Amino acid sequence: MAILLGLAAFVTGLLVPVQLALNGQLGQALKSAYLGAFFVFVTGVMAMGLVLVVSRTALPGPAALGAVPIPAWTGGIIATAYILSVVILVPRLGVGSTAILIIAGQITGALLLDALGAFGTTQVALTPTRMAGAAAVLAGAAAVRFG
Numbered sequence: 001m002a003i004l005l006g007l008a009a010f011v012t013g014l015l016v017p018v019q020l021a022l023n024g025q026l027g028q029a030l031k032s033a034y035l036g037a038f039f040v041f042v043t044g045v046m047a048m049g050l051v052l053v054v055s056r057t058a059l060p061g062p063a064a065l066g067a068v069p070i071p072a073w074t075g076g077i078i079a080t081a082y083i084l085s086v087v088i089l090v091p092r093l094g095v096g097s098t099a100i101l102i103i104a105g106q107i108t109g110a111l112l113l114d115a116l117g118a119f120g121t122t123q124v125a126l127t128p129t130r131m132a133g134a135a136a137v138l139a140g141a142a143a144v145r146f147g
Contacts, residue, residue, distance in 0.1 A: 017099050023083060024090025024098075036087040037080065071119070097145045104141035106133050 029035025052059075082102075089098045111134055117123030124130075 017095050020086050020090050020098055021084045021095045024095070027087035028091055033084060033087040037084040040083050040087070041080070093145075099143040100144040104138050107137045 023036060023040055027033045030036050030039070036079060042116075086098060086102075093101070111126055111130060113119070113121060114124035115126040
C-alpha cells in the first residue's frame with residue numbers, strides 16, 4: 001500500500017508543472033491574471049462537484065461546518081494566492097523556475113511546520129540531515145533559476 005501511495009504522490013507531482021503551464025496559458029489567453037485564476041477555480045469547483053456527486057458524498061450540516069476551526073478555512077485564501085501567483089509568474093519566469101522556487105518554499109515551510117508541530121500536525125525534529133536536504137533543494141532551485 002505504501003508503494004501505491006508513494007506512486008500516487010509522485011504522479012501528482014508530475015502533474016503540478018502541467019498545471020503551472022496551463023494556468024499560465026489561461027491567464028495569457030484571457031489577458032488577465034485575475035480572470036485566469038478565477039476560471040481555474042471555476043473549473044476546479046465544477047470538477048470537485050462532479051467528484052462529490054459520483055462518490056455520493058453527503059454535504060455537511062451547519063453544525064459540522066460550524067465546528068471547523070476558523071484557521072482551517074483560510075486554506076482557500078492560500079490556494080487563491082498560489083493560483084494567482086502561478087498565473088502571473090509562469091509567463092515571466094517559465095515553468096521550471098516557478099515550479100522549483102515553489103518547491104523550495106514548500107520544503108522550507110514544511111520543515112518549519114514539522115519542527116513546530118503546527119496546526120495539529122505531528123512534530124518532527126529539524127535535524128542536520130533534514131536541513132542538509134532542504135539546503136540541497138534550495139541549491140537546486142538556484143541552479144534551475146540562475147543556471
